[in-house]
Amino acid sequence: MNLGEFEFFLLSASMRLGDEAYGASVRREIEDATGRPCSIGALYTTLARLEGKGLVQTRMGESTPQRGGRPKRMIRVTASGRRSAAAFYQAVQRVASGVAWAK
Amino acid sequence: MGKVGWWLVDVLSRALPAHEGLAARGDLTESAVPARRAVREMLGLVLRRQAAEWARPRPWLALLTVALPSGILLGNLAQFWSQGSSAYLWLFVTGADPRSLNGTVWRIGAQELAALAPWLGLNAVTVAAWAWVAGSAVRSMAHRAILTVAPAFLAALVLGTMGAAPIGGFSGSAPSSTVLYGVIVPALLRVGLVALPLLAGLMLDSGSAPLRRIRTLAALTVGVLALRALAPLEIALLGGWTSALVVRGHWAFRFGLAMLMVWPAAYLLFCRYSPARYSWRPLKGEP
Secondary structure: OOOOHHHHHHHHHHHHHHHHOEHHHHHHHHHHHHOOOOOHHHHHHHHHHHHHHOOEEEEEEEEOHHHOOOEEEEEEEOHHHHHHHHHHHHHHHHHHOOOHHHO | OHHHHHHHHHHHHOOOOHHHHHHHHHHHHHHOOOHHHHHHHHHHHHHHHHHHHOOOHHHHHHHHHHHHHHHHHHHHHHHHHHHHHHHHHHHHHHOOOHHHHOOOOOOOOHHHHHHHHHHHHHHHHHHHHHHHHHHHHHHHHHHHHHHHHHHHHHHHHHHHHHHOOOHHHHHHOOHHHOHHHHHHHHHHHHHHHHHHHHHHHHHOOOOOHHHHHHHHHHHHHHHHHHHHHHHHHHHHHHOOOOHHHOOOOOHHHHHHHHHHHHHHHHHHHHHHOOHHHHOOOOOEOOO
16 A cells, blocks of 8 residues: 555554554654654644554553543554555665665 | 643644544643644644545535525524514513504514414524524534534524525514614524524534433424424414414425425434444544
């Protein structure tokens, strides 16, 4: 399944975080990796789109005092999501192969 | 901005599905972003969500089959009804000669005055129930896009009210020459028995058991208005108490209006008895 750049970021960050993947942690991960701000709006609408495509599953998780007692929305990448992210990454590698900045 | 900003974030988060609003609000708290940025981000999420909803058929169904037609019709009839009710209240309170209303469509004989009070009450209940049911139907059809559908409904209501101004000859009547009965009472009736029930229907979650029962009753009340399409039968059965709401015209036009009025009630009754299929489904793990 075709992915957009931000969808790939979200899938990759969620995979890296594993069981600790939820809205705020994924957002931090993307901001740290890209050096760009990641808005809640972009994050949640992309998450909904990925969920609609069957690339991630979400469930409501625990609440913590740091969150004002509000629950986390936990994210799990599905097998289909892993395949799509891998295909996207391989396409990027192929298209950048031999290009000066990829060396 | 501080507390006000976070209060605004809370208000905005309620426009999202409950689980998402809580999670997004929690993420913003955990990220410790300044209140100003939190407001901007939550507003961005709400707007993106509203825009995304319009890719689905439900907001369009709510807008085109209830919000716009019911808004215009309700506004039109509310103007007509509130002026008539104000004229009759003026008769009751001042004890004026009923012949003062002879130049209007609300003319009435002295012997009919006694039967007027229950008739006025029934019409008031009907209008309020209709407003509430129409609002509830819109919320039920498109609750996730309610922030964009509700203003359209209110705009249609205002448009309908403005278009109804010359109806009935009220402007030349004796009660209209007083500020109280010419302006204040009709406005209070429209706000109290049309705008507020409509807003309550649009904004309140009517899924709780007591409200659901009341909503069913209201839907049945509005269903009675379908009898407008069969005016002779309605007069025989109910003494024509909805006749103040009748817009004269070709029978097909009246029938169409009656169907428009009854459609929100029919939709709610349908949903009431098939809740599993049409209600919002929670995420896995969500209570």
